[in-house]
Amino acid sequence: MATPKTTVKSASGSKTIVKRSIKGKAARQRAKAQRAVEVAKQQIGDPYRWGATGPGAFDCSGLAVYAWRKAGVKLPRTTYAQRRAVKKKISWRNLQPGDLIFTSGGGHVGIYVGKGRMVHSPHSGARVRIDKLNSYRKRTFVGAVRPGA
Numbered sequence: 001m002a003t004p005k006t007t008v009k010s011a012s013g014s015k016t017i018v019k020r021s022i023k024g025k026a027a028r029q030r031a032k033a034q035r036a037v038e039v040a041k042q043q044i045g046d047p048y049r050w051g052a053t054g055p056g057a058f059d060c061s062g063l064a065v066y067a068w069r070k071a072g073v074k075l076p077r078t079t080y081a082q083r084r085a086v087k088k089k090i091s092w093r094n095l096q097p098g099d100l101i102f103t104s105g106g107g108h109v110g111i112y113v114g115k116g117r118m119v120h121s122p123h124s125g126a127r128v129r130i131d132k133l134n135s136y137r138k139r140t141f142v143g144a145v146r147p148g149a
Contacts, residue, residue, distance in 0.1 A: 032148040033098025035071035040111045040119045043128045048121045058121040060109050064100055073148045079109045086145035103140040
């Protein structure tokens with residue numbers, strides 16, 4: 001695979017070819033994703049509160065916004081806007097830690113943590129927790145995205 005190149009024009013007008021590394025970009029994204037997962041896991045036990053973006057309480061999209069912001073990536077506030085805004089779409093089979101998983105018609109989001117599990121703030125009366133991606137989650141899966149990619 002060829003390395004992508006960018007042409008940069010200096011102040012003096014001369015052109016320079018700069019090689020960008022795809023591997024480097026992917027490594028940076030994975031590091032951010034790992035940080036987002038760590039931050040989300042640190043919120044386990046915090047209560048669900050509609051409209052809350054932490055710290056201390058979260059709704060589902062608020063948890064995603066909070067965790068990814070701590071990893072250096074800004075996300076829109078709502079699930080629907082998050083799914084639209086993040087360009088890198090991911091299939092169920094290609095999930096990686098940090099990916100945002102949208103279920104329930106797109107109205108719910110969780111952060112994939114690996115090994116068939118996600119961290120999320122499920123609903124009123126519940127707390128942030130890790131759940132398995134069970135048959136219900138797979139049946140109601142509408143898509144996933146990879147922030148920071």
